[in-house]
Amino acid sequence: MKKRFRVAALVAGLGVLLLSLSGCGQSLSKQNVLQNDKDANTINWGVKADTKLFGLMDVQDNNIKGFDVDMANHITKHILGKKGKARFIQVTSQSRIPLLKNGNIDAIIATMTITPERQKVVDFSNSYFDAGQSILVPNDSNIHSVKDLNKPGTTVLGVVGANSVQNIKKVAPNARVLELQDYAQALTSLKAGQGEALTTDNGILYGMAVQNPGFKVVGGTFTREPYGVAVNKGQEPFVKAVNKAIKEMEADGEYNALIHKWFGNVPGFNYKELER
Incomplete structure (x- = not known):
């Protein structure tokens, strides 16, 4: 009897907790x-x-x-x-x-x-x-536009959760896309030669170019963002x-x-x- 009572009490307690959490979620959505x-x-x-x-x-x-x-x-x-x-x-x-x-x-x-x-x-x-999406490459790169990325063996760097990753997969389907956690990691990977180009919105890329004189934005924009x-x-x-x-x-x-x-x-x- 004691075991059954404890189990019942535990289940009831969990039910109250779930209702409480559910209520918090609902109240959050209804807040002004x-x-x-x-x-x-x-x-x-x-x-x-x-x-x-x-x-x-x-x-x-x-x-x-x-x-x-x-x-x-x-x-x-x-x-x-x-x-x-x-x-x-x-x-x-x-x-x-x-x-x-x-x-x-x-x-x-x-x-x-x-x-x-x-x-x-x-x-x-x-x-x-x-904004508009573009690409960042080293100054001595042979890549001049997004069209140059659309070939097997080419790696393009992007950031997890960014719209630019999906865009590049559409315009350069033959390229491999490597997704990093943030722009700092993506830029470090580009510097290390782990990709031929880094893609995101042009304003962000120009900011990277300002900080890193060895890199440039090329090809103009190929989307509206x-x-x-x-x-x-x-x-x-x-x-x-x-x-x-x-x-x-x-x-x-x-x-x-x-x-x-x-x-x-x-x-x-x-x-x-x-x-x-």
Whole structure:
């Protein structure tokens, strides 16, 4: 009898735990994140820390800096007011959506392309940066465009969870694609000769080229990659607030000032195409 009682008690306890966890998930989806952020006077942003020009950790002061970070700061002020605070949490291409879905962050602003597949899982703001996919190669490379990659024996480096990996498989199906965990690892692999080219969005690649003079971006862009701010499903007020903030930034010149700040002096990058 005692064993049966203990088993029954254990099962009942597990049932309560599962119901509790289920309730947490349901309450999270029903929360008004925008109102929560207004109450806390803080927005928790997921940003990258390995991507120069967009989000890169500054080892001098341990702060993440870049265009995405500045955009998040400005959007926060437009939504919460001048005293509003932006809190930054480091994400990768692979971790950003799980962290958002789990409630660890309120929004993602991390070179995230708006795609139909992702729109099934998260909601996006309007595009705040219109990128395009390209390739990075050593200065002495014989590869001049994505067409040169489409042959057996060629290895292209990419990052797990990035839209660029799927794109390159479509335009260069005969190439082998090697996926690394982040851009730092991908660039290290390119330097080590483990691939002939590294592919992702042009803005990210130009950032790598700035840091690594022995490499260059070639071939122009072969896709359109509009970046959006991602939020959880069911958070329409938050999306509307972000879109309103972006429009205000464009109208008062803030947006173009940030474009010029981060991309105006990047060799080979036509930043004027991005101005609004």
